[in-house]
Amino acid sequence: MAAPGGFSGTDFKQEDTVFFGFTRTQLAAFAIMLAFIAISPFFLYPVFLMKVLCFALFACAFNLLIGYVGLLSFGHAAYFGMGGYLAGHAAKVWGLPPELAILIGGAVGAGLGLVIGAIAIRRQGIYFAMITLAFAQMVYFFCLQAEFTGGEDGIQAIPRGVLFGVFDLRSDMTMYWVVAAVFLIGFLLIHRIIHSPFGMVLKSIRENEPRATSLGYRTDDYKLMAFVLSAALSGVAGGTKAIVFGIATLTDVFWTMSGEVVLMSLVGGLGTIFGPVMGAAVIITMQNYLAEFGAWVTVIQGVIFVLCVLAFRRGIVGEIGNWLRVRL
């Protein structure tokens, strides 16, 4: 599958990496994002921001696959949703502290990702997308049938708990800093992966898989590793969301959620580091602040989809980067 995105072929400025794999411009962008994360809870509603951060992490994890390996997964809701269910179950029924619950969410995502990924990476392009969708539908069926998920009522009233036995997360502000930390760790981890030798191999697979194979790389192993990482981080994002909102429901494992994360990455900019974050922010803001437009929400979402594909294929961040001739 060719690189899906307008990010190749543009005449970018050559920039050296100055710190942690960031170029100077990226570092500036990162600083802006960091500043926004630090200041925003004082003038924006923290619960809303937490939701944005959870989805931003989810979108970044998804983007690792599509943007850097060229694999379009249409079943990422499975890892996100199952991560949420297991984290919620761990916190509510097993009484585990939130940090463990979130880790369990990640572990579940990784486990599922290993099984599904091992099968799915044997196919490419649209067939890969369809296999991931097929497995995600089976996971959905499991969640609907399983006793512990509470059917369509979901797991309700999950306690936020006390982090490390010290920080009481019932306060929205404390919870916010935890979510911000989880997000930043995930974000930097993904960034680190992309800029590691491992990430270079992934990108070479995206650009030309046969050549990567001919250079002696076992491309399937690399793809599987990326898939598992992406699924694990999606699980972490789902688990964190379950802890924040105290609910885990079927919405998060349904196929529309898989579509939504594609939308976020597309709107922000596929294959850009900051794109998914921006995309998640835009889509979640829309869902929240357009809620009072009632039935027009889906229409507006559809129009944005169409506009993005027709006019802004690079996505918001991609377009900005293209305009500044830098990679963001």
Added chain:
Amino acid sequence: MDEIFGIPAPLLFGQLLLGLINGAFYALLSLGLAVIFGMLNVINFTHGAQFMMGAFVAWMLLNWAGLGYWWALLLAPVLVGLTGVLIERTMISRLYKLDHLYGLLLTFGVGLVIEGVFRNEFGSSGMPYRIPAELQGSWDLGFMFMPIYRGWVVVVAIVMCLATWLVIEKTKIGSYLRAATENPALVQAFGINVPRMMTLTYGAGVALAAFAGVLAAPIYSVNPQMGANLIIIVFAVVVIGGMGSILGSVVTGFALGVIEGLTKVFWPEASSTVIFVVMAIVLLTRPAGLFGRA
């Protein structure tokens, strides 16, 4: 033999027949998708919305223009097909040089818009549409009562599928089409207007969806989300049959209808998931689908 796996044989026959009828819808819908994909390389996610539009246009023709079922069967595909032509000309035609992904995303967005607009206009609970007087009633088959209308659906669907296959495989237009799929530049060089052919193909695929929509109007609830519920299943059908394979989508459509019908007897809860299990198995053993060319 009275019982098969603990299920009375007559009941099983009945279920097979019903599965076949559902398969007729899957076949018709996936046929349109396959035609569009084969020619345009676009995965038409708007298909569900266009199916829904077919049913709604039938309702509008009846309530606003006083034109009944038979007129709708003729007019609705044409009208909805025209909107398809418009969509292709203004939007999809800009994406041919890009990755498949963009076509999928664009049509997904268009589908959202169409469904949203219909929901605003007509609400969510749906519109009544009656079975035409000529096709009311049912046959007593001994093991079950078979509504005449369902029989009609199967017959029409098979005729439609055959006709489409004949057009593509046996006529001149069809051979141009197939040639243009293989090598558009060459066909263009022979003086054939490839862009127009693509437009017409999309329009025809959409018309097929609308046709299925009219067929569905008397038996399914005519509401804005009626297509969204089907589209994912129909996708699976196309993928299993082999993307772009006309014969594959038709055969798979009927076959999956039957498999689903049987599941409804033995494990009803799983009847909507079974298709995805089949899809996973097929893709793992035959990467390009049952009838696809790898």
Added chain:
Amino acid sequence: MSHETTRRAVLGAAATAPVWGALPYRSAKAQAANTIRIGVMNDQSGLYRDISGPGSTQAVRLAVQESGITQRGVNVEVVQADHQNRPDVGSTVVRQWIDRDGIDVIVDVPTSSVALAVNTIVRERNKVFLASGPATSDLTGAQCSPNTVHWTYDTWMLARGTGGAMVAAGGQTWFFITADYAFGHALERDTSEFVRQAGGRILGSVRTPFPGTTDFSSFLVQAQASRAQVVGLANAGGDTINSIKQAAEFGLTRRGVRLAGLLVFITDVHSLGLQTAQGLVLTETFYWDLNDRTRAFTQRLGPVPGNLRPSMVQAGCYSAVLHYLKAVGEMGVAAAKASGVDAVNRMKAMPTSDDAFGEGTIRPDGRKIHPAYLFQVKAPNESRYAWDYYTLLQTVPADQAFRPLAAGGCALVRS
């Protein structure tokens, strides 16, 4: 057909936007102390739009107007939001409404998963939740809350109304077509209980995938093969409509099988048309044409968006808000805003009375009590005017219509 109303509803929604739509954080303290803020949250874009949606907001506005509270110097603001049937969206909106916009009451909220989430948040923040849309009887059972009044209907009452009464009316043997999720399971379980109690028998049931089932013919044929006299439809919305439509097509009703819709709204019947829906038996707590008072209410409300008559959920929103504002009038705005529990307790202490549901009460577990009605859908030739759809078969008195107080397992009752 619904051009005007839809557009008006949208403009109305847009006009309310500035109340909370602007991004910057505004302190709730800055808001006037004598303003009651009502947030109507429901499904405006999906399956439940017609039974709740903008029509619920319209009903709430009527209640505000008729309460007369504004003439006494109290400001009432009504805002609405679409939860898109997603618990996370609903949960964020409600938190934001309460924490940032100073909303005092949440109204409606169909879809049980969203309603249960809202139930928890409202209790934590000590506000008021007037649940008209959701069906789950857990709201007054295991998950009951001193801040919640469950107004219009619940699964237990639907099962009691249709299950119990149908057997009495001669439907001895049953087969269930059940949507395969908690709501469907609960309906089937409760209804089976009443059928057995009344001396009927359950011959079988089939679970249909949810969502994603459009063709019910296979299940209907299985139902027919069981030779049951009654086919109980333990599903809702599009599933119910499809099953009824296809039951008519397969001639189940013509061969004497009776269909019992466990959750059918008048908008569903409207959408099916009488030709298809005739003979269907169902339970509702409100019907616009029930008596002079309901007709008067419907007249005053006018057609709801989509040019429809009000559903019981919309009528419930009206009735609930009217009663809440009466309580506010008695206890004073400041006290009502200060504690949701106090406001609900005051509501429980007062008998309810309105045109939509007549006289009623609210129980300690938060259950609003009123009669339930078993209706049969008329044949086309019996219907004399627009929306003349139901014949009243039986009235279940208020004291029997809902689950007995002790049987729900609500912690508020034991203490």
